[in-house]
Amino acid sequence: MTMLISERTHPGRIAYALPPCDVPMHTLPDFAKRAAPAALPELSELDVVRHYTALSRRNFGIDNGMYPLGSCTMKYNPKLHEEIMRIPGLAHVHPEQPVRSIQGMLALLVALEHDLAQITGMDAITLQPAAGAHGEYTGLMLIRAYHEHKHEHRTHVIVPDSSHGTNPASAMLAGYEVITIPSDPNGLVNTEALRRVVGPHTAALMLTNPNTLGLFEKDIVEIADIVHSAGGMLYYDGANSNAILGIARPGDMGFDVVHLNVHKTMSTPHGGGGPGAGPVGVKEALIPFLPNPRIQYTDGQYTLYDNPQSIGKVKAYLGNIGVLIRAFAYIRSYGPQLRNVSEHAVLHANYLKTRLSPFFDVPVEGICKHEFVLSAKTIKQQTGVRALDIAKRLLDYGFHPPTMYFPTNIEECLMIEPTETESLETLDAFADALIRIVEEAHAEPDLVVRAPHTTPVKRLDEATAARKPVLHCHCGVD
Numbered sequence: 001m002t003m004l005i006s007e008r009t010h011p012g013r014i015a016y017a018l019p020p021c022d023v024p025m026h027t028l029p030d031f032a033k034r035a036a037p038a039a040l041p042e043l044s045e046l047d048v049v050r051h052y053t054a055l056s057r058r059n060f061g062i063d064n065g066m067y068p069l070g071s072c073t074m075k076y077n078p079k080l081h082e083e084i085m086r087i088p089g090l091a092h093v094h095p096e097q098p099v100r101s102i103q104g105m106l107a108l109l110v111a112l113e114h115d116l117a118q119i120t121g122m123d124a125i126t127l128q129p130a131a132g133a134h135g136e137y138t139g140l141m142l143i144r145a146y147h148e149h150k151h152e153h154r155t156h157v158i159v160p161d162s163s164h165g166t167n168p169a170s171a172m173l174a175g176y177e178v179i180t181i182p183s184d185p186n187g188l189v190n191t192e193a194l195r196r197v198v199g200p201h202t203a204a205l206m207l208t209n210p211n212t213l214g215l216f217e218k219d220i221v222e223i224a225d226i227v228h229s230a231g232g233m234l235y236y237d238g239a240n241s242n243a244i245l246g247i248a249r250p251g252d253m254g255f256d257v258v259h260l261n262v263h264k265t266m267s268t269p270h271g272g273g274g275p276g277a278g279p280v281g282v283k284e285a286l287i288p289f290l291p292n293p294r295i296q297y298t299d300g301q302y303t304l305y306d307n308p309q310s311i312g313k314v315k316a317y318l319g320n321i322g323v324l325i326r327a328f329a330y331i332r333s334y335g336p337q338l339r340n341v342s343e344h345a346v347l348h349a350n351y352l353k354t355r356l357s358p359f360f361d362v363p364v365e366g367i368c369k370h371e372f373v374l375s376a377k378t379i380k381q382q383t384g385v386r387a388l389d390i391a392k393r394l395l396d397y398g399f400h401p402p403t404m405y406f407p408t409n410i411e412e413c414l415m416i417e418p419t420e421t422e423s424l425e426t427l428d429a430f431a432d433a434l435i436r437i438v439e440e441a442h443a444e445p446d447l448v449v450r451a452p453h454t455t456p457v458k459r460l461d462e463a464t465a466a467r468k469p470v471l472h473c474h475c476g477v478d
C-alpha cells in the first residue's frame, strides 16, 4: 500500500536541527500568526527523500522512455538549457528591480524576439503569453483591435474541423462566433468549403500547419488569398513548428499572426500543465496593438514603454522568463543548424510510418511531416483489440502510449510523433514493440485487452481518475 506523506508522519521527527538562535529574535505580530500550527508531516530527511524517489519511479517521463505523443511535441530537452536558465544572474533577477539593473535580461529578451521574428517571418513578437492557448487568445484580441480600429465589425472566426481544440475555444473566449469547415478526403482544408463561408463578417481563419494529421496544407497560398481578399486576417497555430523550423515561415505564407509553443518546440519540460510560453508574432499592421509594456533600445539602454493603442497586459511583467531563457538557449545552441531539428523530426516520423504501415490501416497515405496517424480498425474487426488496448500494452514494453482517438474523424486512431531526439535504436524498439503487440492481438487478444500488466496501477476508469483521483491506492506496491 502506498502511503501519503501525511500518513508517514511521526510527531517530533525532524529533517534537520538548527543551532540555538544567537541574534535577537523578532516575533510576528499577533494578526500574522496561525491559530494552530500548520498540520505539516513530521519526517526525517531520509523518509522524505525515499518517499518522493519512490513516487517518481512510479511515473513515466521522457527521462525514462520514449514519449510518442502526436499533436503535442513531447521531446527531450537538453540539460544544457536547464543549466543556462539556472545561471544565478538570470535565475535571481527580480521583476521589480529597476530597469537599469536588468539591462542584460532585457537584451536577452529583445534578442529572443528578434530570433523568433526571423524564424516565423513576422515583423514583431510579444513574449508575454504563458501558453499556446493564451497566445491564441492574445492573437485574436490583436485581430479584434485591428478590425475595430478600422471601424469594421467582424464577428466570425473560421476553423477547420481538424484543428486543435484550443482554436475554437480561444475564438469563443475572444467573443467570436466559430464557423467550422470540413476537411477534404485527404485531410486538408477544403478550399471550396472555405470560399462558401468567407465574407464581410470574417474576422480571421485559424489554421494549424502542418495540421493535426501531420500534413502540410498544400493550398496554403490560395487559402491566404481567399481570406485576405474578404478582409479577414490569417492566424497560424504554430504549435507544430517542430516540422518546419528553418525550412518554412508562416510570415512568408501570408499569415498575419502566429503563436509558437516554445515549451513544445524549444526546450522546456512540459506536461502536467506547465510552465509554458506562447510568444505571438505579428505583421506590421498589428504592432501598435501588442501587449504592454514593450522593450525598446534607445541611447544605449533598454527601457520599457507603453503603446497607447495596446490591448493591454496579458501576463504579469514580461512573461514566463524561465521558459523564454530556455527557448533562447535552444535557438542559440542550434544556430544555423536549427533546420536539422525539423529534418530529423520529419525523417523519424516517415521512418516509423514506413515500418508500421504493413501492420495497421493507414488513413492518410504518402509522406508525412513530423507526425502521422495509424488506425487499428481492421485489427479491431479481426481480433476485438482496440487502439486503446494497443496503447495500454505499450506501457508493458516501456513506451508511453501515443495520442489516441484524435483527430476524431479517424476510427481507432493512433497518432504518433517520434520527435528528432530519439535514436534509430529507440525508433526500432518502438516499432518492434508495436508489431509484437499486433501479433499478440491475433494470437492472444486477452493479453492485450487486459494490459498493462507491469505498471503500478492497471486499467483505470479514466474519466473518474481525472475528476476524482484516488491518491491513496491499495495496489500492492509500496
Ligand SMILES: *Cc1c(COP(=O)(O)O)cnc(C)c1O
Binding pocket: 071, 072, 073, 131, 132, 133, 134, 164, 166, 167, 208, 237, 239, 240, 261, 276, 278
Ligand atoms: C498544444 C497545442 C495547442 C495549445 O497549447 P497549450 O500550450 O497547451 O495551451 C494549440 N494548438 C496545437 C496544434 C497544439 O498542439
